[in-house]
Amino acid sequence: PAGGTQTDQSGRTAAKGAGAANSGALAGPDRTFLTDAMEGNRAEVELAQLAQRKADSQAVRELAKSIQQDHEKANQKLSSIAGKVGAANNEPALKPEHKQLNDRLSRLEGSAFDSAYASEMVKEHQKDISKYEKASKQLQHAELKAYATETLPHLKHHLEMSRSAQSQGSSPKTK
Numbered sequence: 001p002a003g004g005t006q007t008d009q010s011g012r013t014a015a016k017g018a019g020a021a022n023s024g025a026l027a028g029p030d031r032t033f034l035t036d037a038m039e040g041n042r043a044e045v046e047l048a049q050l051a052q053r054k055a056d057s058q059a060v061r062e063l064a065k066s067i068q069q070d071h072e073k074a075n076q077k078l079s080s081i082a083g084k085v086g087a088a089n090n091e092p093a094l095k096p097e098h099k100q101l102n103d104r105l106s107r108l109e110g111s112a113f114d115s116a117y118a119s120e121m122v123k124e125h126q127k128d129i130s131k132y133e134k135a136s137k138q139l140q141h142a143e144l145k146a147y148a149t150e151t152l153p154h155l156k157h158h159l160e161m162s163r164s165a166q167s168q169g170s171s172p173k174t175k
């Protein structure tokens with residue numbers, strides 16, 4: 001696979017003992033999860049920064065702050081794992097759907113922004129929880145599997161905060 005070739009070229013991965021569960025090149029689902037999780041965290045951070053600038057509602061601002069802090073920490077953990085498996089220089093670009101979402105939300109103001117952001121965070125975190133639950137059971141790389149398991153409670157908390165912010169969408173401005 002292409003991912004293995006890139007890691008093989010670094011030379012470091014092979015020297016660390018690629019056969020061990022905690023080191024070596026990531027293959028298949030593990031590599032895909034790492035890349036998708038890093039991109040997803042980056043997208044969440046960018047959207048959270050936007051929300052902290054644009055949100056009218058205190059609940060949305062608090063949601064965005066929590067999301068930004070937790071996803072930045074999550075990406076630090078993933079970067080550390082990526083470095084150990086020779087994928088440290090592979091920060092994924094934002095997917096087109098995340099760029100489009102950012103563009104769409106950027107054009108909204110006030111309660112329309114708050115409502116759209118909270119709704120998107122509900123959808124995104126529902127998808128993330130499903131992916132991370134699957135990953136926590138199926139990944140082969142021990143550190144990556146532990147990361148998925150440890151991150152799930154944060155994602156579930158963000159989902160609950162998103163639902164709460166969504167339900168407060170019709171409440172008055174609380175700046």
